[in-house]
Amino acid sequence: MGFLRIRTAVDERPGRLASLASALAARGGNILGLSVQSDTGGTVDEFVADIPATPESVRAALEAAGGHQVTVVPATAHELTDEPTRALLLAVRVRGMPWTLPTLLAELLHADDARWIYGEAGSDRSDRTRLVVPVTSRRAIRLRRAGLPFTLTEAARAASFVRLAEQGGERPAWHWATPGVHLKSAVMGL
Incomplete structure (x- = not known):
């Protein structure tokens, strides 16, 4: 089997x-x-x-x-892991390490690939095997999953998960800095 x-x-x-x-x-x-x-x-x-x-x-x-x-x-x-339990465990991890957001988002949605993208976060809505999740006005995460289209429910889960990475409802620039990136570059959105 x-x-x-x-x-x-x-x-x-x-x-x-x-x-x-x-x-x-x-x-x-x-x-x-x-x-x-x-x-x-x-x-x-x-x-x-x-x-x-x-x-x-x-x-x-x-x-x-x-x-x-x-x-x-x-x-x-x-x-087969219980989905609510798995989501809660991922939520704890993203609150503690928000810079791992792409990796954890991919894990949440069983995506094959997750990458930061910069600039306009437009997406091709006809390709349902890709999902673009806005994080800031100039930064998003693009997810890909071969063979299994994303649903609207999964898009809503992804948006909620991104909000979990925010501290206290605010989005301080340093939270979105990639490790090793200078703080000034992160604040400027580069």
């Missing part, structure tokens, strides 16, 4: 989640984690499942059960 992370958009009708769960069970799947997220197209159900089936057959089964925009990617046992 292999761990899979599965996302599918569903229609807002009673019984949709049950039909998806039944489709996974018919493939021998055991659902180990479930979250429900809001997105532009409605509701997105995300499962972490231990299932002895190929991603392609899982995708086909969920589409037949009424799922659409189905994405199936490999997962690890690490992704």
Whole structure:
């Protein structure tokens, strides 16, 4: 068996989640984690499942059960950690070390890459595998995650997480300085 992370958009009708769960069970799947997220197209159900089936057959089964925009990617046992507990532990870390914000944000959202970007924080909204999270007016973090588009719920989580890195609701310039960068450069936003 292999761990899979599965996302599918569903229609807002009673019984949709049950039909998806039944489709996974018919493939021998055991659902180990479930979250429900809001997105532009409605509701997105995300499962972490231990299932002895190929991603392609899982995708086909969920589409037949009424799922659409189905994405199936490999997962690890690490992704089974209780999400609220994991988020709280990351929050403690970001409050103590705000300069690690990109790394911790990537960990929060299971992103493959997170980098500071400078200047205008425009983003290509058609590429949902990239998420740009504003930190200041001239600084943002760009996240990438291959194969699994970001949802609106995840964008909201990212924005809230950035606020956690702020001290007392203020955003002193030195908090956003990269270690080793001169304070004057950080204050000037360079």
